[in-house]
Amino acid sequence: MSEVKAAGGGLRERKKRATRAALAEAAVRLAAEHGAEKVTVEAISAAAGVSVRTFFNYFDTRDDAFVVVDVDTGARIRRAVLDAPAGLSPLEAVRDAMAAELAEAEQQHELWRLQAEVLHASPHLLARGVGAHMAAEADLADAVAERLRAAGGGDRRGAGPGSGATSGTTPGLYPRLLASVASTAVRASMDYWSTHQEEAAFLDVFHEVFRLLAAGLPAPSA
Amino acid sequence: MSEVKAAGGGLRERKKRATRAALAEAAVRLAAEHGAEKVTVEAISAAAGVSVRTFFNYFDTRDDAFVVVDVDTGARIRRAVLDAPAGLSPLEAVRDAMAAELAEAEQQHELWRLQAEVLHASPHLLARGVGAHMAAEADLADAVAERLRAAGGGDRRGAGPGSGATSGTTPGLYPRLLASVASTAVRASMDYWSTHQEEAAFLDVFHEVFRLLAAGLPAPSA
DNA sequence: GGCTAATTTTGCACGTCGTGCATCTTTGCA
DNA sequence: TGCAAAGATGCACGACGTGCAAAATTAGCC
Numbered sequence A, B: 001m002s003e004v005k006a007a008g009g010g011l012r013e014r015k016k017r018a019t020r021a022a023l024a025e026a027a028v029r030l031a032a033e034h035g036a037e038k039v040t041v042e043a044i045s046a047a048a049g050v051s052v053r054t055f056f057n058y059f060d061t062r063d064d065a066f067v068v069v070d071v072d073t074g075a076r077i078r079r080a081v082l083d084a085p086a087g088l089s090p091l092e093a094v095r096d097a098m099a100a101e102l103a104e105a106e107q108q109h110e111l112w113r114l115q116a117e118v119l120h121a122s123p124h125l126l127a128r129g130v131g132a133h134m135a136a137e138a139d140l141a142d143a144v145a146e147r148l149r150a151a152g153g154g155d156r157r158g159a160g161p162g163s164g165a166t167s168g169t170t171p172g173l174y175p176r177l178l179a180s181v182a183s184t185a186v187r188a189s190m191d192y193w194s195t196h197q198e199e200a201a202f203l204d205v206f207h208e209v210f211r212l213l214a215a216g217l218p219a220p221s222a
Numbered sequence C: 001g002g003c004t005a006a007t008t009t010t011g012c013a014c015g016t017c018g019t020g021c022a023t024c025t026t027t028g029c030a
Numbered sequence D: 001t002g003c004a005a006a007g008a009t010g011c012a013c014g015a016c017g018t019g020c021a022a023a024a025t026t027a028g029c030c
Helices: A011-034 A041-048 A052-058 A073-083 A090-105 A109-121 A123-152 A173-194 A202-214 B011-034 B041-048 B052-058 B073-083 B090-105 B109-121 B123-152 B173-194 B202-214
Strands: none
Touching: A011 A041, A011 A052, A011 A109, A041 A052, A073 A090, A073 A123, A090 A123, A090 A173, A090 A202, A109 A123, A109 A173, A123 A173, A123 B123, A173 A202, A173 B173, A173 B202, A202 B173, B011 B041, B011 B052, B011 B109, B041 B052, B073 B090, B073 B123, B090 B123, B090 B173, B090 B202, B109 B123, B109 B173, B123 B173, B173 B202
């Protein structure tokens, strides 16, 4: 079921990662050219030089190939949130963790840009993207809850179940909200930026979005 | 392609709405009982007393049946946002519009509850729900932009493209962000509430979420 | 009631998706 | 080199989703 191991030095792991990347890239390029709905699994597989059956060894769904997310992004963000300076608010910690990750992702400029176009062209895939990030969202909520717990020390008003979480229990309302809102913020930033690529840099949009969130989404005229 | 007309007195329209509702209800009930993935279109169609082909006359996708959203919810919310008292902030206007809509939805208590369970059980469908609300999200962004334009009058700092929108142009960053964050807030509320139905009323969770948003998502301990 | 036109439902054929299973090939290791 | 583990492939099969044309239902009219 699309098992994917973390970075390993072995030749096997390396090849698997390469194949997965090749499939994802082929999917995005074909979708950018012909439209996502017109791209069959057969075409993607052929472009990547593997059989159709193999495609489904890497992705559970055709659409997953367009949305591909680096598997250990979640783990890195979790760590960044936990390791962030104690002075930062949860929102700031999450912002910085995501910014670092996005800056990295933006390095493969062309492919990322193509993907943004593809996702923007068919909202259907945007939703799939949200789904792909949903597990990561849960992890993020956990990380936030744990950070709260660490910061709160003995007296952890609002960190226990109800608005936070003890490690091992399910996160409360606040961590979940923060995680989902932050994910949405990324999506909104990408969506806006993908239609204004010439006017603004993505990271500028991203930071403006978090500024608005931290300010409580006040009317822009005020 | 899943054409659905607004409320009409004709016998034809009435029957279409009834069939659609019957299909959606059958889908949710079957999913709640057997798990969403195990429910075939054939089973849903049989339960609703129509042919498989007819199912696809009402829904583009099997999953759409689980996620069904009242088609003119979007229009009602738009109107509520525009008609809200001038003293309310955009966030408050959106909150109240959504609260009214959700209070209405909660009237079919049992079915709504079942649906919440089904969606929560398979995150896959939650994502589909987001997708279903995506168009509504764009409408909401438009409404927010228009409200800003109306409130700002001649001097509409931040309402024009860039952070708002003139009616007819595509919404700026702020309206899009507000719309997507508000939608996410609803989703987060439902998600949390669906695991705490005994402890808290849904609308209480909902209002707490918007309180947190308006406060800029501060750490709960502060 | 009966007739006609419009709309809806239905069956059928077809292509694509996604999965289980058996087999073959490649990799890792001694 | 030879053996064991893991991945790739082909094949069969059920389910999804769509176009098309025929049958059934409804609305409007006499």
